[in-house]
Amino acid sequence: xxxxxxxxxxxxxxxxxxxxxxxxxxxxxxxxxxxxxxxxxxxxxxxxxxxxxxxxxxxxxxxxxxxxxxxxxxxxxxxxxxxxxxxxxxxxxxxxxxxxxxxxxxxxxxxxxxxxxxxxxxxxxxxxxxxxxxxxxxxxxxxxxxxxxxxxxxxxxxxxxxxxxxxxxxxxxxxxxxxxxxxxxxxxxxxxxxxxxxxxxxxxxxxxxxxxxxxxxxxxxxxxxxxxxxxxxxxxxxxxxxxxxxxx
Amino acid sequence: xxxxxxxxxxxxxxxxxxxxxxxxxxxxxxxxxxxxxxxxxxxxxxxxxxxxxxxxxxxxxxxxxxxxxxxxxxxxxxxxxxxxxxxxxxxxxxxxxxxxxxxxxxxxxxxxxxxxxxxxxxxxxxxxxx
Ligand SMILES: Nc1ncnc2c1ncn2[C@@H]1O[C@H](COP(=O)(O)OP(=O)(O)OP(=O)(O)O)[C@@H](O)[C@H]1O
Ligand SMILES: [Mg+2]
Ligand SMILES: [Zn+2]
Numbered sequence: 001x002x003x004x005x006x007x008x009x010x011x012x013x014x015x016x017x018x019x020x021x022x023x024x025x026x027x028x029x030x031x032x033x034x035x036x037x038x039x040x041x042x043x044x045x046x047x048x049x050x051x052x053x054x055x056x057x058x059x060x061x062x063x064x065x066x067x068x069x070x071x072x073x074x075x076x077x078x079x080x081x082x083x084x085x086x087x088x089x090x091x092x093x094x095x096x097x098x099x100x101x102x103x104x105x106x107x108x109x110x111x112x113x114x115x116x117x118x119x120x121x122x123x124x125x126x127x128x129x130x131x132x133x134x135x136x137x138x139x140x141x142x143x144x145x146x147x148x149x150x151x152x153x154x155x156x157x158x159x160x161x162x163x164x165x166x167x168x169x170x171x172x173x174x175x176x177x178x179x180x181x182x183x184x185x186x187x188x189x190x191x192x193x194x195x196x197x198x199x200x201x202x203x204x205x206x207x208x209x210x211x212x213x214x215x216x217x218x219x220x221x222x223x224x225x226x227x228x229x230x231x232x233x234x235x236x237x238x239x240x241x242x243x244x245x246x247x248x
Numbered sequence: 249x250x251x252x253x254x255x256x257x258x259x260x261x262x263x264x265x266x267x268x269x270x271x272x273x274x275x276x277x278x279x280x281x282x283x284x285x286x287x288x289x290x291x292x293x294x295x296x297x298x299x300x301x302x303x304x305x306x307x308x309x310x311x312x313x314x315x316x317x318x319x320x321x322x323x324x325x326x327x328x329x330x331x332x333x334x335x336x337x338x339x340x341x342x343x344x345x346x347x348x349x350x351x352x353x354x355x356x357x358x359x360x361x362x363x364x365x366x367x368x369x370x371x372x373x374x375x376x377x378x
Contacts, residue, residue, distance in 0.1 A: 001262070001370075001371060001372055002266070003262070003265075005258040005259055005261065005262035005369065005372060006258050008258060008261035008262055008265055009254060009257050009258035009261055012257070012261065057345075075342075077251050079253035079254065079257075080251050080253055080254035080257075081251050081254070081342065095343060095346070097339075098339035098340075098342060098343050098346040098349070099339070099346050099348075099349035100339075100349065102349035102350065103349070104345065104346075104348040104349045105348065105359060105360065106345060106348065107360075107362070109362075110345050110348070110362075110363075113344070113345060113367065113368070114343060114345040117342075117343055117344070117345075117368065118343065120254055120255070120258050121251045121254040121255070121342065123254070
């Protein structure tokens with residue numbers, strides 16, 4: 001085969017949402033999973049049909065934040081796989097329902113295979129905003145998506161304010177620019193606005209910050225608590241800015 | 249198990265993208281690991297071929313037996329999906345890489361093995377096309 005037939009179907013599946021956000025970071029543990037899950041929650045309670053896709057195969061953890069047991073996450077089939085409905089407006093796909101949360105170590109080729117299989121079979125029609133959580137750094141999965149789905153995905157870089165982090169964000173941004181991404185969205189996590197000037201200087205679209213909130217640990221695993229937590233107003237602001245910047 | 253529709257659509261999009269419109273026979277090689285329901289796949293292919301305005305004559309679906317190989321000790325083995333428990337088989341049906349969550353090298357116990365063949369769709373060929 002000259003090309004992977006699944007990429008064509010993947011493109012078709014991902015062309016239906018109005019916005020497909022790919023949440024990335026240069027470093028681990030900066031809050032990608034937390035931010036993508038919260039953005040999806042906010043988007044859905046704001047009344048928009050929303051998708052959340054966990055592409056961190058080695059360390060999937062969105063289900064932990066949502067408090068979902070892998071055994072309850074089941075997909076219906078209808079000309080493909082329909083994501084699991086978490087809330088009225090929130091559709092979700094993670095591999096843990098297949099792996100039962102057993103660890104899997106995927107080499108590059110396997111990770112790409114798993115990625116294209118999922119993107120080809122999971123259907124996101126009727127979803128307006130799709131948020132994709134990814135593993136830290138730029139691995140094969142990121143490169144596959146960023147290259148092949150350039151017209152479709154909008155990268156969101158999540159970073160924490162630390163001098164050490166800035167150098168590695170620079171590198172990540174350089175890679176995205178080289179791939180042809182002009183619009184790069186930016187979220188500062190566990191900070192209080194310090195990175196705004198950095199983002200502006202780098203011509204990134206600064207969409208807001210989320211402060212360090214130590215009580216977050218108590219809300220993990222409960223959608224109800226997350227929706228009531230102090231974090232939410234910050235995430236709402238970011239959500240609105242993301243929509244504002246990517247309208248049309 | 250009808251996610252065969254999604255695979256059928258990928259196949260048809262692929263053929264269309266190659267610029268092929270007519271042919272005498274379509275040959276698709278699938279991997280047995282995915283336990284694809286041939287009847288469903290063939291039915292979906294026929295519907296989609298028509299929908300996309302293609303004429304491809306006969307459809308032949310060839311299933312390739314899975315072959316696994318340990319990266320640690322080099323041992324090669326086969327795996328019969330019909331011997332798997334229903335849940336595991338279904339997970340692997342959707343996502344063949346789920347195999348890494350349930351299997352190890354039967355000789356040395358390593359989790360570092362590879363699917364040499366029989367994973368998924370490995371060939372799409374239209375014979376005598378114009
Ligand atoms: N704004 C915040 N305030 C306090 N703690 C936070 C905040 N954001 C994230 N955390 C905590 O930081 C830790 C890492 O968060 P998270 O798992 O979302 O990061 P990640 O970037 O997805 O990590 P990985 O790179 O491993 O995938 C978690 O324990 C999370 O609860
Ligand atoms: Mg994460
Ligand atoms: Zn071995």
